[in-house]
Amino acid sequence: MRFDYPEGATPIDDISGLIPDWVRTQEDLNLVEAENISQAVRKYLTGRISLPHKWFTVSFLKQIHYDMLGEVWDWAGNFRVTNTIPGVTSYRIRSDLESLCAEVLFWSSDAVELTLIEQAARIHHQLVFIHPFPNGNGRFSRIVADRFLKALQLSSPQWPPDLGGDSQHRKSYISALKNADKGDLGSLVSFMEKHGAKDPPLSQILGSSFFKKLYQGKKLELLQKAYVRRGYDV
Ligand SMILES: Nc1ncnc2c1ncn2[C@@H]1O[C@H](COP(=O)(O)OP(=O)(O)O)[C@@H](O)[C@H]1O
Ligand SMILES: [Mg+2]
Structure with a gap:
C-alpha cells in the first residue's frame, strides 16, 4: 500500500487504527x-x-x-x-x-x-x-x-x-x-x-435584530474600531 503526503501534511507512517478492511490505496x-x-x-x-x-x-x-x-x-x-x-x-x-x-x-x-x-x-x-x-x-x-x-x-x-x-x-x-x-x-x-x-456591513450590524442583540455599547464600539482598522465603510 502506498500513501503519499503533500508538503506540510501530517505523515501517517502506520495505518494502525484504520477501520475499513477494504481500503488498499x-x-x-x-x-x-x-x-x-x-x-x-x-x-x-x-x-x-x-x-x-x-x-x-x-x-x-x-x-x-x-x-x-x-x-x-x-x-x-x-x-x-x-x-x-x-x-x-x-x-x-x-x-x-x-x-x-x-x-x-x-x-x-x-x-x-x-x-x-x-x-x-x-x-x-x-x-x-x-x-x-x-x-x-x-x-x-x-x-x-x-x-x-x-x-x-x-x-x-x-x-x-x-x-x-x-x-x-x-x-x-x-x-x-x-x-x-x-x-x-x-x-x-x-x-x-x-x-x-x-x-457583515455595519448597516447590517446596526439594522438586523440578530446583530443588534449581539452588539451594543462597548462591544459595538470596539467592533466599529476593528471595522475602521480594516478599512470597511462605517
Ligand atoms: N507549515 C505549516 N504551518 C502551519 N500549519 C500547517 C503547516 N502545514 C500544514 N498546516 C496545517 O495542518 C493541516 C495538515 O494537518 P493534518 O492533520 O494532516 O490535516 P488534514 O489531514 O486534514 O490535511 C493543513 O491543512 C494546515 O491547516
Ligand atoms: Mg493529513
Whole structure:
C-alpha cells in the first residue's frame, strides 16, 4: 500500500487504527474519509446553529472530529499522544484548547477589537497550530471555522478542494498560516475573504435584530474600531 503526503501534511507512517478492511490505496482512503466527513458536514454545518458560546467546548470539538473520521480511524476524536510539526507538545493540547474555548467565550460576553472573520481566522489558525488530533486537523479546523461563521449567520469560505494537494492554493494557504504563527492574521483573513467569507456591513450590524442583540455599547464600539482598522465603510 502506498500513501503519499503533500508538503506540510501530517505523515501517517502506520495505518494502525484504520477501520475499513477494504481500503488498499490512498484513493480508497480519500474516498472513505470524504464520505465520513460529508456526514459530519451535514450534521455540523446545516440547519440552525446556536451561538458559538453555546457549543465551543473541548468535548464538543472532540465530538466533531469523531463524527468526521470515526468510521475510518479508531483514534478519531482522541488527542494525539506523539508530537507533530505543526503542533504543540502533546501534553499541552487539552489546556491550549481550553484557553481557546475561554477566548471564544470571552468574545461573546465582552468587547473585543476583532471582526467576525478575524475571529474565525484566529480560531482556524489556533486549531491547526495546536493540532489536537493525529490527523485530519486541517479539515477539522476548517469545519470549526465554518461552523463559527454560520452560527453568526455569515457565509463561510468555500475552502478550495485542493488544499490537501500540492497546489498554488495550498501554497498561499500555508504561507498565510505561517504568517499567523508570527502573529499576523491578515493574510489568512484575506485568503478566507478571497474564497467567499465576508464580514457583515455595519448597516447590517446596526439594522438586523440578530446583530443588534449581539452588539451594543462597548462591544459595538470596539467592533466599529476593528471595522475602521480594516478599512470597511462605517
Ligand atoms: N507549515 C505549516 N504551518 C502551519 N500549519 C500547517 C503547516 N502545514 C500544514 N498546516 C496545517 O495542518 C493541516 C495538515 O494537518 P493534518 O492533520 O494532516 O490535516 P488534514 O489531514 O486534514 O490535511 C493543513 O491543512 C494546515 O491547516
Ligand atoms: Mg493529513
